[in-house]
Every structure is written in C-alpha cells, then in structure tokens.
Amino acid sequence: MRAWRAYVIGSELLRKQLNRELQDRHGTTLADYEVLVRLSERDGRRMRMAALAAEVASSKSRLSHQITRLESAGLVQRVDCGDDARGVFAELTDKGMDRLRTTAPTHVAGVREHLIDLMTPEEHAVLAEVFERVQEHLGDLEA
Template sequence: MRAWRAYVLGSELLRKQLNRELQDRHGMTLADYEVMVRLSEPDDRRMRMAALANEVASSKSRLSHQITRLEHAGLVRRVDCGDDARGVFAELTQKGMDRLRETAPTHVFGVRAHLIDLLTDSEQTDLATVFERVLKHLRNLP
C-alpha cells in the first residue's frame, strides 16, 4: 500500500509541477509538449494519429482535439496518408520544432530537479526496469 500510494500521489504531483513550469514559462501544457516530442523523433517528424495516441497514452478523440489546437497555433499539421485514405499523419512543423527547442530546457531541468537528481544511478535503473515491465504487460493486454 505504501508503494502504491507514493506512486499515485508522487506521479500526479510530478506531472502537475512539470506542467506548471511549462505553462508559466512558455504557455505550453505538458500534454502538448509530450505530443511534440514524439513527433520530433522520426526523421520526417510525423506519425500516424493512431500510433501517436498510443505513444502518449491518449484516446484518439482526445488526441484529435489536441492536434486541432496545435494546428491552430501552427505547431503541427495533419497530412493525409497516401497509401491509406483513412489514415492521417500528424506532422511537426518547423515552427513546432523551434518551439520545442525553446521549451525543452525547461522540461529537462524540471525532470532532473524533481526526479532524476533525487535518485541514485541504481535507483534510476530500477525505476526504468520496473516501468518497462509494467508497460510491456499493459501493452500486451487485450
């Protein structure tokens, strides 16, 4: 019970703090930052919407609304999939990439200050091992 409660409260407070820092310094939500990070990783800076939803643990509907907001800001655009008329890519624009580069130091500093630097190297390894196992388990559920 101690581990579960510490995880639930600690992870929620950590996300709120990281979100607050991004909002206060850059007017960006943590959720939008996470979407933009995922889009920045492929060479062409695009992902199918369904895959992106899976990567950020979001519903397709919620992600669609989020992408619409990011589109209005000029940070992301939707691109039809040429080989699949039903498929749509979300693509990070150059403006979005520039904005991500601007906000990344704030996020990295927060993650380090509020989590990573509080752990020993061994604890960091243990944390990664535990949550990689949890992710694998949950992604294999029907």
C-alpha cells in the same frame, strides 16, 4: 500499499509541477510537449495519429482535439496518408520544432530537479525496469 500510494501521489505532483513550469514559462502544456517530442523523434517529423495516441497514452478522440489545438497554433499539421485514404499523419511544423527547442531545456531541468537528482543511479535502473515491465504488460493487454 505504501509503494502504491507514494507512486500515485508522487507521480501526480510531478506531472503537475512539470506542467506548471512549461505553462508558466512557455504557454505549453506537458501533454502538448509530449506530442511535439514524439513527432520530433520520427522520420519526417510525422506519425500516424493512431500510433501517436498509443505513444502518449491518449484516446484517439482526445488526441484529435489536442492536434486541432496544436494546428491552430501552427505547431502541427495533419497530412493525408498517401497509401491509406483513411490514414492521417500528424506532422511537426518548423514553428512546432522551434517551440520544442525553446521548451525542452525547461522540461529537462524540471525532470532533473524534481526526479532524477533525487535518486541514485541504482534507483534510476530499478525505476526504468519496473515501468518498462508495466508498459510491456499493459501493452500486451491493449493488443
């Protein structure tokens, strides 16, 4: 119970702090930052919407609304999928890439200060192993 409660409260406090730092300094939410990161890591800076939703642990509907907001800000654009008339890509624009370059140092510094620097290298490895296992388990349940 101690581990569970510490995880629930600690992870929520961490997300709130990281979100606050991004919003205060850049007007960007943590959720939007995560979308920009995922798109930046892909060839052509684009992903199918369904795959992107899975990667950021969001529903397709919630992601669609988020992409609409990001489109309005000029950070992302929707592109039809040529080989699938029903498929749609979310694509990071140059403005979105610039926003990511601007916000990344704030996010990285926050993650380091509020999590990474509080742990030993051994604890980093354990944390990664545990949550990779959780992702694999829950990913299997989604399939």
